Amino acid sequence: MKKDVDKVIIPKPAIVRLSTLYVLLENLEQEGKTKIFSAEIGKLLGVPSHTIRKDISFLRQAGTGNGYEISILKNIIAEYLGFNKYKKACIVGMGRLGNVITTKNGFYSNQYAVIAGFDNNPEKLKSTRTDMDLYPMAKLKEVIERENIKIGIITVPQDSARKVAHDLIDCGIKGIINFSPVLIEINRDDVFIRNIFIAGEFNILSAFISQYEKNKL
């Protein structure tokens, strides 16, 4: 009898690695590569090969045992992790950062589409040159519901970030990428937030470097 696949819970760090791996595979595929080994993936992701093998084994879709066919592996990951479900995103805050992020620069996978931008400054709505549709904040709920958008990006200044986050959640957004330099507190376990907290990154590096030097002694 087959194992109850649906009950296997994948460790969160494994989900993060596999999600990243997916984008990596997209890039490699575009470069013309078709096959890859666990050791190679490991190097690129900065983890040992057995970690990669284990991560992939959580998906319970055993391959042939001799390297991975990139296109197949991509599909297995996307299928299992549900990447095909939520492809639309919106962005709030059409300032300079918002602009940079949504300019197709390789920043986001070609699987996703940021289809709507919001800002409460009418000037910005006019001056911004982009493929997306731009709207004033008042249209937030209407657009998100109409397009069934589940992912939101926050690139507004500090003082409005929290309000925007809660507005997005009220409109049905389930995942947020927050670039504002403010941590956003949410009380619901059905909404996920990824904070891109650049100021913190300096400290993290500083700490790791110091820890390394301390332990070296």
Place this chain on the structure above:
Amino acid sequence: MKKDVDKVIIPKPAIVRLSTLYVLLENLEQEGKTKIFSAEIGKLLGVPSHTIRKDISFLRQAGTGNGYEISILKNIIAEYLGFNKYKKACIVGMGRLGNVITTKNGFYSNQYAVIAGFDNNPEKLKSTRTDMDLYPMAKLKEVIERENIKIGIITVPQDSARKVAHDLIDCGIKGIINFSPVLIEINRDDVFIRNIFIAGEFNILSAFISQYEKNKL
């Protein structure tokens, strides 16, 4: 007899949380707040209060037992994690993203200073308006060594990211924040890299949302 404090190894996730917490405390302090409780911190960081208490307890600098004095907690964290050691950073790639990041926007803590910018396009060196000193790539080693910079930010396009990373490491950089949409593979355990991999963030959110819905059933 006192415990051998120096031998206590802090879990990596705790280091990351404490590093983030530090920036948070800086912000709260600027807003005029002087005291904070573990439950409050927990909400802001999105983790339970006992995790925060445990994280802080790794520092072995017990407080009074009734909330934390923000200024004191800040000092304890900075001291223990060595934040005071490496305050200078440089950035390679003065394109639009590089500009946005280095514009004092609250993106980086006021503790750090991005003091030098590099680009191999002479036009960019002239046209960019900034407080930093700007240099051509040829000056990389000279400047990094002269200023004893240990942290580098990469905001160059995809195709040069890997080379830039290795150049930085050759110049003595020990910590890298990589914004390019390429994962950088390094083989040294004395160099730390933080990939801000936006394309991956979409997948991660997508996966968490799907996982949540799957487990809900």
Place this chain on the structure above:
DNA sequence: CAACTCCAGTGAATAATTTCACGATATCAC
């Protein structure tokens, strides 16, 4: 068609991290 080599897959062991639970200490009210 062996024999050999190279990898993936995975259950089990180990290690790392988080959570728990409770004693200790500060604060406040009266």
Place this chain on the structure above:
DNA sequence: GTGATATCGTGAAATTATTCACTGGAGTTG
């Protein structure tokens, strides 16, 4: 000052994640 309440600090337990170690399949060579 005493009691009531709130909060921290931390060793130990529980949970979660990683690493190990071995099996078996696929490709390759002569």
